[in-house]
Amino acid sequence: MPATMADVARRARVSTATVSRVLAGVGSVRPETRARIVAAAEALDYRPSAVARSLRQGTTRSLGLIITDIENPFFPQLVRAIEEAASRAGYALLLCNAADDPEREAGYLELLAERRVDGVILAVSRLGGRHREWLAQPPVPVVLVNAAARGVRVPTVASDDRTGGRLAAEHLLRLGHQRLAALTVGPRHAAAPARLAGVRHVIAAAGVPERHLDVVVDQPDVGGGERAADEALDRDPRPTAIIAHNDLMAIGALRAARSRGLHVPGRLSIVGFDDIPIAAYAEPPLTTVAQDVAALGSWAVERLVERLTPAAPIDRDGEAAASSEVRSWATTGRVVVPVRLVIRGSTGRAPEGPG
Amino acid sequence: MPATMADVARRARVSTATVSRVLAGVGSVRPETRARIVAAAEALDYRPSAVARSLRQGTTRSLGLIITDIENPFFPQLVRAIEEAASRAGYALLLCNAADDPEREAGYLELLAERRVDGVILAVSRLGGRHREWLAQPPVPVVLVNAAARGVRVPTVASDDRTGGRLAAEHLLRLGHQRLAALTVGPRHAAAPARLAGVRHVIAAAGVPERHLDVVVDQPDVGGGERAADEALDRDPRPTAIIAHNDLMAIGALRAARSRGLHVPGRLSIVGFDDIPIAAYAEPPLTTVAQDVAALGSWAVERLVERLTPAAPIDRDGEAAASSEVRSWATTGRVVVPVRLVIRGSTGRAPEGPG
DNA sequence: CTGAAAGCGCTAACAT
DNA sequence: ATGTTAGCGCTTTCAG
Numbered sequence: 001m002p003a004t005m006a007d008v009a010r011r012a013r014v015s016t017a018t019v020s021r022v023l024a025g026v027g028s029v030r031p032e033t034r035a036r037i038v039a040a041a042e043a044l045d046y047r048p049s050a051v052a053r054s055l056r057q058g059t060t061r062s063l064g065l066i067i068t069d070i071e072n073p074f075f076p077q078l079v080r081a082i083e084e085a086a087s088r089a090g091y092a093l094l095l096c097n098a099a100d101d102p103e104r105e106a107g108y109l110e111l112l113a114e115r116r117v118d119g120v121i122l123a124v125s126r127l128g129g130r131h132r133e134w135l136a137q138p139p140v141p142v143v144l145v146n147a148a149a150r151g152v153r154v155p156t157v158a159s160d161d162r163t164g165g166r167l168a169a170e171h172l173l174r175l176g177h178q179r180l181a182a183l184t185v186g187p188r189h190a191a192a193p194a195r196l197a198g199v200r201h202v203i204a205a206a207g208v209p210e211r212h213l214d215v216v217v218d219q220p221d222v223g224g225g226e227r228a229a230d231e232a233l234d235r236d237p238r239p240t241a242i243i244a245h246n247d248l249m250a251i252g253a254l255r256a257a258r259s260r261g262l263h264v265p266g267r268l269s270i271v272g273f274d275d276i277p278i279a280a281y282a283e284p285p286l287t288t289v290a291q292d293v294a295a296l297g298s299w300a301v302e303r304l305v306e307r308l309t310p311a312a313p314i315d316r317d318g319e320a321a322a323s324s325e326v327r328s329w330a331t332t333g334r335v336v337v338p339v340r341l342v343i344r345g346s347t348g349r350a351p352e353g354p355g
Numbered sequence: 356m357p358a359t360m361a362d363v364a365r366r367a368r369v370s371t372a373t374v375s376r377v378l379a380g381v382g383s384v385r386p387e388t389r390a391r392i393v394a395a396a397e398a399l400d401y402r403p404s405a406v407a408r409s410l411r412q413g414t415t416r417s418l419g420l421i422i423t424d425i426e427n428p429f430f431p432q433l434v435r436a437i438e439e440a441a442s443r444a445g446y447a448l449l450l451c452n453a454a455d456d457p458e459r460e461a462g463y464l465e466l467l468a469e470r471r472v473d474g475v476i477l478a479v480s481r482l483g484g485r486h487r488e489w490l491a492q493p494p495v496p497v498v499l500v501n502a503a504a505r506g507v508r509v510p511t512v513a514s515d516d517r518t519g520g521r522l523a524a525e526h527l528l529r530l531g532h533q534r535l536a537a538l539t540v541g542p543r544h545a546a547a548p549a550r551l552a553g554v555r556h557v558i559a560a561a562g563v564p565e566r567h568l569d570v571v572v573d574q575p576d577v578g579g580g581e582r583a584a585d586e587a588l589d590r591d592p593r594p595t596a597i598i599a600h601n602d603l604m605a606i607g608a609l610r611a612a613r614s615r616g617l618h619v620p621g622r623l624s625i626v627g628f629d630d631i632p633i634a635a636y637a638e639p640p641l642t643t644v645a646q647d648v649a650a651l652g653s654w655a656v657e658r659l660v661e662r663l664t665p666a667a668p669i670d671r672d673g674e675a676a677a678s679s680e681v682r683s684w685a686t687t688g689r690v691v692v693p694v695r696l697v698i699r700g701s702t703g704r705a706p707e708g709p710g
Numbered sequence: 711c712t713g714a715a716a717g718c719g720c721t722a723a724c725a726t
Numbered sequence: 727a728t729g730t731t732a733g734c735g736c737t738t739t740c741a742g
Contacts, residue, residue, distance in 0.1 A: 002471075002494060004719055015729045020721055030727060047494060050470040051409045052719035055734050060406060062449075062470075070435050071632065076425045083425075083452050092466060094417075095450035097438050111447060115405040115417075116357075139357060139402060222636055251636055258638070277426065281577055281606055283613070283638045359735055370713045375737055385711065407735035410718050 003044035011040040064112035073276040081297025102128035119304035157335040164289040165198020176350035181214040181232035181239040225252020247272035265348030284345030358399035366395040419467035428631040436652025457483035474659035512690040519644040520553020531705035536569040536587035536594035580607020602627035620703030639700030
């Protein structure tokens with residue numbers, strides 16, 4: 001049994017109220033008394049009980065984070081960014097990995113609500129019907145990251161997927177590519193339609209016939225990318241460039257190209273999305289649309305915390321840049337975080353002759 | 356303000372005691388009463404407060420997990436396994452990412468203790484002096500994963516690093532390699548010495564002169580591996596095989612080889628450690644020593660939980676195999692989880708002529 | 711089968 | 727400057 005405040009009080013011959021004051025550093029106490037209390041606490045290896053405090057104050061100073069799948073390398077980056085931001089704001093993180101199972105997500109939502117977390121960050125790529133009811137009347141403040149719940153007004157922070165798609169397509173068009181394939185995922189994935197829309201927009205604007213864009217759908221992982229690319233590369237005429245929904249799929253495309261001896265970027269250009277750490281280490285290094293994960297994370301936390309502590313400004317050191325570039329939250333209810341194109345080795349000029 | 360049990364009781368015209376019984380499913384209540392209570396709870400969207408319950412029962416049903424660095428792809432796997440196991444056992448996870456900062460680790464230890472988690476899983480590759488004192492007299496049960504605190508008796512579960520080193524070296528020797536380089540990390544990393552020892556053991560047993568093993572130390576990431584491999588490959592005679600401390604370093608070695616036009620595995624064989632998801636997607640696919648992350652995770656949780664709930668056996672479905680292979684915990688205080696060699700494309704027969 | 715009451719460890723009025 | 731007290735929301739004797 002850990003020591004309680006009463007134990008400390010007894011040993012220091014004061015009341016628990018005084019102990020509380022000393023430990024919280026509020027009010028004034030005689031230095032001598034304070035010393036006695038500190039000594040007693042030390043001697044007893046006293047640690048205040050956060051659970052008792054939570055019950056009393058009605059706040060747990062913890063946030064829940066639900067993510068789709070921690071094994072997708074994008075999420076560890078996000079988790080880290082969020083953890084960092086939360087920690088800076090004085091909150092601990094209850095992490096829930098939904099393992100791509102909507103059922104579990106719903107369960108976690110309940111769990112977090114019962115644990116009385118002060119807020120929940122929902123970073124799941126697909127939002128099921130079960131969430132809808134919950135989100136319509138959330139028992140705790142929620143913010144969505146890179147997700148969208150149609151028909152429900154929930155604060156959201158998300159990367160600028162549309163622009164991302166645009167940047168990728170513009171880059172490719174500029175390199176002379178005319179036949180493109182988009183490797184995408186089911187429309188339930190919140191980000192997919194926007195990314196694709198960006199691509200389509202550019203293509204249309206450039207006067208490239210829409211049928212020159214091959215769209216193939218598969219899972220958002222390496223295997224899915226490989227299959228999808230295989231399918232796309234079987235088409236005739238063959239696309240000279242591939243835009244993948246994310247880096248994992250792009251790496252799959254890289255494999256598909258390699259297995260049929262198609263040099264990248266000589267005969268095929270590939271661009272990914274996310275800029276996960278290994279993207280730079282792929283062979284060749286992946287050209288990709290980078291998400292600003294740190295901004296995503298700190299905005300998510302800030303969005304949440306500002307509703308919890310009306311007056312406490314958060315320390316988001318050095319991120320003023322991101323802040324200023326972000327479209328106003330107040331007007332849209334949605335923070336859109338800019339993305340940027342990172343040009344590496346997987347894209348090059350379109351080949352001259354037929355593939 | 357969420358509804359409280361008193362609200363439910365009032366609405367159902369019973370005492371809170373009865374509500375508590377119904378919701379906990381203990382004791383017997385008149386069906387009619389039960390129905391009224393259930394209806395009331397439903398109507399009020401009542402969710403029991405886990406914090407009040409924790410205070411009352413003296414247990415939070417949550418575990419703390421401290422990891423070295425979530426951005427090393429090994430950890431997400433581990434987090435997932437642990438989360439899964441914890442969830443099965445009815446515990447939630449408080450995740451703390453130390454970001455390789457011992458200072459933060461210590462802070463998290465305090466945080467978790469104050470939050471009265473029922474146990475802490477410490478999966479950090481380096482254990483600092485600060486931990487020692489804490490581990491000597493931990494305020495909450497602790498189990499170490501892939502870590503070792505010399506001089507402190509703490510339950511531990513770890514991969515069989517020594518055997519891992521052995522398997523890698525044997526594989527290489529069998530392929531005819533005589534000149535090896537080991538890419539390792541500072542001795543503060545718990546696993547490093549054992550892996551290296553395994554390698555050394557095999558080499559000595561095979562009668563290969565010890566100076567034929569080049570050992571170079573660097574950081575446990577891609578950059579470190581690249582630098583270390585560069586250094587090793589500058590030696591004369593050049594090693595024909597590299598054993599890396601982990602897969603990240605092995606990928607770095609792959610890059611080093613590529614940048615000097617050394618074909619892998621034609622002129623250089625490389626073996627990694629961990630079997631992180633991308634290992635199979637490296638070019639060429641990485642031969643590596645795989646850790647059984649699922650076993651690591653479920654043992655860690657089990658080790659902890661068995662001390663908390665004296666009589667509740669844990670559901671570790673389908674893992675009987677791992678269980679039976681594991682050296683007895685009772686005798687050693689340490690669970691050693693078997694590893695296995697996964698042979699892929701980065702290793703091959705030693706080249707004939709000089710490098 | 712149900713209720714009254716105590717108390718988990720802490721904080722915040724409200725005294726003194 | 728310090729103490730007294732009430733109470734956060736729940737579970738658990740103990741009575742009835």
